[in-house]
Amino acid sequence: MATQRIVTTTINGTEKSLLCEPRQTLLEVLRDNLNMTGTKEGCSNGNCGACTVLLNGDPVTSCLVLAVECEGAEIETIEGVATKDGLTPIQNAFLENAALQCGICTPGIIMSTKALLKQNPNPTEEEIRFYLAGNLCRCTGYDKIVDAVQDAAQRQCGAGCSSDA
Amino acid sequence: MRDFEYEAPESLEGAIQLLSASEAKPLAGGTDLIDHLRTGRVVADVVVDIKKIPELNVLEIDETGLRLGAAVSCMKICQHDGIREHYPSLTDACTIIGGIQIQSRASVGGNLCNSGAAADSTPALIALGGVCVIAGQDGTREVPVEEFCTGPSQNILKQGELLTEIRFPLPQGKSSSHYRRFIPRFEMDIAVVGVGASVSLDGAGEKITTARVALGAVAAKPFLAEKVDEFLVGQAPTEETFTQAGAIARELISPIDDHRGTAEFRTHVTGVLVRRVLTEAARRAAEK
Ligand SMILES: Cc1cc2nc3c(=O)[nH]c(=O)nc-3n(C[C@H](O)[C@H](O)[C@H](O)COP(=O)(O)OP(=O)(O)OC[C@H]3O[C@@H](n4cnc5c(N)ncnc54)[C@H](O)[C@@H]3O)c2cc1C
Ligand code: FES
Ligand code: FES
Numbered sequence: 001m002a003t004q005r006i007v008t009t010t011i012n013g014t015e016k017s018l019l020c021e022p023r024q025t026l027l028e029v030l031r032d033n034l035n036m037t038g039t040k041e042g043c044s045n046g047n048c049g050a051c052t053v054l055l056n057g058d059p060v061t062s063c064l065v066l067a068v069e070c071e072g073a074e075i076e077t078i079e080g081v082a083t084k085d086g087l088t089p090i091q092n093a094f095l096e097n098a099a100l101q102c103g104i105c106t107p108g109i110i111m112s113t114k115a116l117l118k119q120n121p122n123p124t125e126e127e128i129r130f131y132l133a134g135n136l137c138r139c140t141g142y143d144k145i146v147d148a149v150q151d152a153a154q155r156q157c158g159a160g161c162s163s164d165a
Numbered sequence: 166m167r168d169f170e171y172e173a174p175e176s177l178e179g180a181i182q183l184l185s186a187s188e189a190k191p192l193a194g195g196t197d198l199i200d201h202l203r204t205g206r207v208v209a210d211v212v213v214d215i216k217k218i219p220e221l222n223v224l225e226i227d228e229t230g231l232r233l234g235a236a237v238s239c240m241k242i243c244q245h246d247g248i249r250e251h252y253p254s255l256t257d258a259c260t261i262i263g264g265i266q267i268q269s270r271a272s273v274g275g276n277l278c279n280s281g282a283a284a285d286s287t288p289a290l291i292a293l294g295g296v297c298v299i300a301g302q303d304g305t306r307e308v309p310v311e312e313f314c315t316g317p318s319q320n321i322l323k324q325g326e327l328l329t330e331i332r333f334p335l336p337q338g339k340s341s342s343h344y345r346r347f348i349p350r351f352e353m354d355i356a357v358v359g360v361g362a363s364v365s366l367d368g369a370g371e372k373i374t375t376a377r378v379a380l381g382a383v384a385a386k387p388f389l390a391e392k393v394d395e396f397l398v399g400q401a402p403t404e405e406t407f408t409q410a411g412a413i414a415r416e417l418i419s420p421i422d423d424h425r426g427t428a429e430f431r432t433h434v435t436g437v438l439v440r441r442v443l444t445e446a447a448r449r450a451a452e453k
Contacts, residue, residue, distance in 0.1 A: 002170045022171035045200045058269035064199045068171045069214060133352035134264020
């Protein structure tokens, strides 16, 4: 067996050293080694987006990242989204707009939404659909997800951006 | 996944040394390689992460042109204003490779080295006159992008060689480019036909002085449609010219039938896309 490696990363703001094999994906290490099962596995080949996490701020499918590649990286997962004061506006917007049914796609979609709104605080419907094209949802038909993202944008930037801006 | 070792050299020499061992494979964004390793389509004893090598991360435009490091991600390319300005077909291709998660990781070098017949960036690279810089134990060599792929998933790289960068001349005067593909879905699909084109017009914008049209997904590898290029020189940039260019392109392809489209459909789409892509490239060129 290949030598196990110690990889030091920052996960959700906390520095962690973890032991893994070179062949393990970030998704496997999060779920199986660290018991962080909020990140979901759908296809394991990059197509569904259920495993989306932020790697140095950018959304990536963690099934297509080797954990050993993450030395020195900052990783953010769904477990790091809520604060000690409770759910964030994005999470509340998903709940209140019924933007999930079975919920397996939701952690990935929330991570992509977080990255989208950081880069583009008030996206159009088309921009939302384009950005979220790498996150598949088998249940909702997407319309409620788009509504939730638009609602989250309003909640986050409040009076700062009007709906027709 | 089958067991392998992982190395992340910080120098080109170090990488070439490691890659000279048989069953060593370079890893850029991993969006092809990691899946291929998992499914067993590719077997590796050592995976050599090439993202820490400075030469593979260059992204520079000056009066001689663009140097694009092989490991630069599509996301970085999409965010680069100079590329959008001078090499827009590259931006066009990189905004449609996969979804945003794939673009954060996938490199143009990986797209080219994976050598899929439908790789989206390759026709854009060919249209832009890209030249591959390849490093190996015996030094470096340069090869035009259209000579890089040799068939489906096959290219000219030898064991131990690494694509380090792709160089492009700086488009002069009234010149621009475009890439577009046809897919059955809106996003996240494999091209049924992909067309990249660059066009230069004379000072008055009335005649085409040079053109390069490259076709993807309609033959065993992406290729330069030289007959189309020859036809276009000296013509006026009109719809009629571009329709004729499409008709010539249809004769040059050898498409397959699959669940995304029949050969007949691919032939039809080739004609339409060549016309549309040339029209857009010429429109952009006229604005320069
Ligand atoms: C969900 C999904 C959607 C996708 N959509 C598209 C799409 O729309 N269009 C498209 O064209 N592709 C698409 N792809 C395929 C893939 O993302 C691209 O081919 C990508 O550009 C590969 O780049 P990479 O950096 O990830 O390469 P890697 O996976 O790291 O490498 C690819 C291959 O090239 C070799 N290699 C990489 N860099 C070098 C180098 N510098 N020198 C020598 N060899 C090298 C590797 O060993 C490997 O064999 C998609 C993939 C997924 C998973
Ligand atoms: S599990 Fe990673 S994209 Fe589907
Ligand atoms: S809520 Fe079930 S897949 Fe999206």
